[in-house]
Structures are given as C-alpha cells and as structure tokens.
Amino acid sequence: MTGWTPSQHELERRRVRRRLRTRSVLIATAMTIVVFVVLSLVVTGSPGWPQVQALFFSWPDAREALPDIWDAIWLNIKMFLIAEVFILVFGMLIAMARVSRSPWLVPLRIVGVVYTDVIRGIPTLLLVYLLAFGMPALHLQGLPNGAFFWATVALIISYSAYVAEVFRSGIESVHPSQWASAQALGLSRGQTLRHVVIPQAVRRVVPPLLNDFVSLQKDTALASVAGVFEAVFVARDYGNYNFNYTPLVVVACFFIVLTVPLARLTDWLSARYRRRELAGAL
Amino acid sequence: MSALLEVSGLRKSYGEKVVLDDISLSVDTHDVICLIGSSGSGKSTLLRCLNLLEDIDDGVITFEGAEISDPRVDARRIRSRIGMVFQAYNLFPHLSVLDNCTLAPRKVQGVQRADAEARALSLLEKFGLADQAAKHPDRLSGGQQQRAALVRALCTHPTLLLLDEITAALDPELVGEVLEIVRAEAESGMTMVLATHEMSFAREVATSVCFLSEGRILEQGPPAEIFSDPREERTRQFLRRVL
Structure with a gap:
C-alpha cells in the first residue's frame, strides 16, 4: 500500500454501509422468525392437529x-x-x-x-x-x-x-x-x-x-x-x-x-x- | 451554478490492486469529456463507478448537486437519469429492437406503451434504424446494434450519457455511423463522458480530454492542448503510439 489512509468521509461511509448491512441482517432474522412462528402456530393450532400429530409425528413409533x-x-x-x-x-x-x-x-x-x-x-x-x-x-x-x-x-x-x-x-x-x-x-x-x-x-x-x-x-x-x-x-x-x-x-x-x-x-x-x-x- | 457531475478523490481497488487512485473530475452541462489511455488504465471502471455499478473505496461523487456515493442513495433513481452504453452492446437478445428501447421507459419510468414506442420510433428513425425496429438484435449488424443500444440509452431522457468504448468492437467501416450519432448528440447539447480509442473523434468533439494512466488522471485539458502540446511525457508516448 502506498501510504493511503481512508478519508473521514470514507470512514463515515463505511459506518453507514455497516449500519445498512446490520439492518438487512436484522430484517432477515426478524422476517424469518415471524414467518416460521406464524406457520407453526397455524399448523399446531388447527382443530385436527392432535390426531394428525399422533398419526404422523409419534416419537415412539x-x-x-x-x-x-x-x-x-x-x-x-x-x-x-x-x-x-x-x-x-x-x-x-x-x-x-x-x-x-x-x-x-x-x-x-x-x-x-x-x-x-x-x-x-x-x-x-x-x-x-x-x-x-x-x-x-x-x-x-x-x-x-x-x-x-x-x-x-x-x-x-x-x-x-x-x-x-x-x-x-x-x-x-x-x-x-x-x-x-x-x-x-x-x-x-x-x-x-x-x-x-x-x-x-x-x-x-x-x-x-x-x-x-x-x-x-x-x-x-x-x-x-x-x-x-x-x-x-x-x-x-x-x-x-x-x-x-x-x-x-x-x-x-x-x-x-x-x-x-x-x-x-x-x-x-x-x-x-x-x-x-x-x-x-x- | 455547480457542475452536473463532480468527482473528487475517487479511489477504487479490487483487493490489493488499486484501479482508480485519487480521481477528480468535473462535468458541466453540455460538456463532452473524453477519457483516453491504454487498456487497463481505469477508463471503464471510472464509468462504472459514475453509474454506481461499483462501490467506491474513497472519495465523493456528486450528481445534480447531491452526493450519490452515499450508500443510502437509491442507485436506481440515479441510474434512471444516467444513460450508459457498453462496448459489447448488451442488447437483450430475446426482445425486438423496439422492445429493447421501450423496456426502461415503460417499466422504470412508467411511460405508457404508446408514448414510449412513439419516442423510440422517432429516435430509431432519426438514426436510420426505423426499418429494424421489429427485428431482434442478433439479426442486425454490429454498427446497427450499437446504434440501437444508443437509442435505448437515449429513450429514458438521461441528463448524462456514459459511453464505454462503444466503437471498440466495431470494424472501421461501421465506426463512423455510430460516432455520427454521438456527434449529433454532442452538438444538440447532451452531456457525455466517454471512454474512447478514437483520437480524431475525441479531438473534434470533446470539450475536455482526460489522459488516464495506471488509475490516475495524469493530464486534463482541451483537446487542442492535449493532442498538440501534452505536458506529460507519458501522454506524449501514448499519443505517439496511437496517432
């Protein structure tokens, strides 16, 4: 490297980029959790779930x-x-x-x-x-x-x-x-x-x-x-x-x-x- | 009135390799800036940075008075105001020439199909491509394809046009017909930044010529000065080889 140091402006931009990246990771995590929680609630909350669970998801069997x-x-x-x-x-x-x-x-x-x-x-x-x-x-x-x-x-x-x-x-x-x-x-x-x-x-x-x-x-x-x-x-x-x-x-x-x-x-x-x-x- | 496009201290590197180093450039409305220099000197990368196709590593780019190198800027909004034409045409082979030209106006700018087609057809007509409108790009000659690509870029009413060695893939006979369009656009006041190997064209059309070498703008000035009395030895060497 030929003695280049990032300018203040660039450092600020890197901070912004990092913040934007963190934001997308947070959105991704939150969306994933929400979708899967809702899905599992819909399935396990349905009226026939106990029978279905016993028939298809029985651990001993x-x-x-x-x-x-x-x-x-x-x-x-x-x-x-x-x-x-x-x-x-x-x-x-x-x-x-x-x-x-x-x-x-x-x-x-x-x-x-x-x-x-x-x-x-x-x-x-x-x-x-x-x-x-x-x-x-x-x-x-x-x-x-x-x-x-x-x-x-x-x-x-x-x-x-x-x-x-x-x-x-x-x-x-x-x-x-x-x-x-x-x-x-x-x-x-x-x-x-x-x-x-x-x-x-x-x-x-x-x-x-x-x-x-x-x-x-x-x-x-x-x-x-x-x-x-x-x-x-x-x-x-x-x-x-x-x-x-x-x-x-x-x-x-x-x-x-x-x-x-x-x-x-x-x-x-x-x-x-x-x-x-x-x-x-x- | 500040410049239309202002670049200062631009730096771009791929890993350890520094491709652009401390580039500063000012483009006023109606300017035609020609970037010259050998292959690998950073001309294309600079154009791609201006269109936000590459993230820059330092420096500031301002366009129409606002910084566009800020990561929070919506790149699509900026790009829809800047037209770009590539060396390899990059027309979409599955669309007819007319559809190539109306895609962005219709999908990005929300223009009605009839209006978009009317504008595209009038531009195609102006550039001698009216009878090619319904054909698919691969059926056209190289010169026709590149003219179509120019029309496609112009259809969105850009305030700035970036041209990346658009005649480099054409045989000499076809270069003229493409440059004719660029010249016409320049004369009608379009602001342009173009990377080119056509020195005589640069000399005639440019308001300012930048000589790039190893990622730096080594020398900038009006074409008369750069071509007849360059300051730098490196510029002189380059011009001796290409002229």
Whole structure:
C-alpha cells in the first residue's frame, strides 16, 4: 500500500454501509422468525392437529421403525447410485444423437426422438411393473430375474429420457458463435460438441439435472411395487400393522438428508465456475 | 451554478490492486469529456463507478448537486437519469429492437406503451434504424446494434450519457455511423463522458480530454492542448503510439 489512509468521509461511509448491512441482517432474522412462528402456530393450532400429530409425528413409533428403515434405505441409495451413472451416460448419448447432423446418424436421431417422446409419456410406475414382472416371464436365457435389477433398469430407462432433454436444452443454449469459432479452428462437429459445447452445456443444466436426481431418489420407492423391500415399503408395512404413518415421515427425513448435501455441492460447484470464469469482468 | 457531475478523490481497488487512485473530475452541462489511455488504465471502471455499478473505496461523487456515493442513495433513481452504453452492446437478445428501447421507459419510468414506442420510433428513425425496429438484435449488424443500444440509452431522457468504448468492437467501416450519432448528440447539447480509442473523434468533439494512466488522471485539458502540446511525457508516448 502506498501510504493511503481512508478519508473521514470514507470512514463515515463505511459506518453507514455497516449500519445498512446490520439492518438487512436484522430484517432477515426478524422476517424469518415471524414467518416460521406464524406457520407453526397455524399448523399446531388447527382443530385436527392432535390426531394428525399422533398419526404422523409419534416419537415412539419413529424410534421403533428406525432400525428397519435404516437397513432398507441402503437399498434405495444403492439403486439410486447405480441408476444415476447409467442415466447420465445414456441421457448424454441420446442428447448427442438428437443434435447430430450427419446423414449416417439419421436413424439414431429418429430413435432418440421416438425414445424421449414415448418414454416420457409412460408413467414410471408402469415401466417398473412391465419390466419387473414382464421380463422374468419371458424366460430369456442369461438375464437376471431379480426385482431389484429390473426396477433399477426401469428407472434408468425412464430418467434417461428426461435427462436427455435436459442435456439437449443445455446444448442448444450454447450460442451458435461457439460452434462457428470451434469449427473455424478446424474442429469436427463431434470434437466441437465434446470439447466446446458440452462442457458449457453441462454447467448450465446442473440445477435442472439435480432436480431430476432428487426426483429419482424418491422414485426408487417405486421399486416397492415390484416387491423390493426398500424404505418406503418398510414404512408402509409398519403403518399397515400399527396404524401409524410416522415411519413414512422418517423416510422423508432420510430423503431430505440425502438431498441437501447434493444441492449444496452443486451450488458450490457452479459458484466456483462462475468465479473462475467471470472474475472481475462485467 | 455547480457542475452536473463532480468527482473528487475517487479511489477504487479490487483487493490489493488499486484501479482508480485519487480521481477528480468535473462535468458541466453540455460538456463532452473524453477519457483516453491504454487498456487497463481505469477508463471503464471510472464509468462504472459514475453509474454506481461499483462501490467506491474513497472519495465523493456528486450528481445534480447531491452526493450519490452515499450508500443510502437509491442507485436506481440515479441510474434512471444516467444513460450508459457498453462496448459489447448488451442488447437483450430475446426482445425486438423496439422492445429493447421501450423496456426502461415503460417499466422504470412508467411511460405508457404508446408514448414510449412513439419516442423510440422517432429516435430509431432519426438514426436510420426505423426499418429494424421489429427485428431482434442478433439479426442486425454490429454498427446497427450499437446504434440501437444508443437509442435505448437515449429513450429514458438521461441528463448524462456514459459511453464505454462503444466503437471498440466495431470494424472501421461501421465506426463512423455510430460516432455520427454521438456527434449529433454532442452538438444538440447532451452531456457525455466517454471512454474512447478514437483520437480524431475525441479531438473534434470533446470539450475536455482526460489522459488516464495506471488509475490516475495524469493530464486534463482541451483537446487542442492535449493532442498538440501534452505536458506529460507519458501522454506524449501514448499519443505517439496511437496517432
């Protein structure tokens, strides 16, 4: 520093800025408290609250069901993690097929269009039924018959279609000048896609992608219709025996706990990219 | 009558890097102040500070007699009186040229759509863009886009216009058509502060030229003086390179 000391005026301005900041923090805190107090008063003050509380928020039932849910939730996590990898790969491949322009790849493009159109139209639940009960019934040699396997496949098929469209919208949001400048450097269309367009596209679609994955986490519960003993199945089972649905709330809490770190991670990642690429500029 | 815009002791730093250091500048109504200097000398940052797009680290900016560098000042109210045009046009690609021009008058100043469009169209007409009004910005040439950006800035009746190297992204053939508008505005009495690399333009239009170097105004004076008889060696070096 070259011997600069802030002027009186600047010091006063800093005081004002600090005061304004303190004021916004106070407003934020006060508003948050007011909103949540009012909300909880409305809920707990409602006439049916005691029954609802007993049915959905009973501590003893939560404790009793917890060990079984804890065991079962691993199945959900496993299914989710396996499916996620395949979904990302297939989704990207389908999106790339749909934006291809080579005449050789036209059949692939058509398959891509039909796939996304048809699969997104079919309820995921139906896909789970079809695959988990239909595939083993075909008696095909060499294919596994487990409900877990086919339920996971159903999820992959269904979510690949959604994720493909997310990727495609990302690819198409990259400005045409990026295509032009990459091709001007002599890159092929495929190379342009791989090295220039997709890296930019993926960053833009991270939030909607996360949306789909959170949704996927919860849809692992659909495997229960195929007889997979996952967390929601366990919770419902408990409910049917004990006439108490608290375990479902417990499962919901598990899902939330699984989702939040993922959301924070992606927020952090995109903030980092923004800092690196826009540092100081505009 | 005090100056329209008065800057004194302005300092701006990003962390340890001091970008503007002890800048003082006075802009009277109808003045055209040209900021010249090499890239990175702080011209753009100064303009952004004047429009309150950046928080300053010391000094005072007064506009129309009131301090606007006070954090309690409503920046939106000040900005709606100051027009700004950027090097990269920054037109909104999803709106037609006409909608680009009427957005701020309608949403910020509450002008009726018909009135806003009438004013925008008459300005577009004046600057030879009448037939482009319904098109979207990306369909226009660079020069047309920058002229549209100028019209957009003028549509809010600003009392001060800040132009940030608005011809730097244009090829030489198109520079003329944009500068023509700036010249016309200057002649009709618009007050302007502009960062520019167009020395001959600065010489013709400016009422005063400031040479910035390493975040300081090294030299300020009427264009005749700065361009033919600069006081500072650094100014002379710079002018030798660009002229």
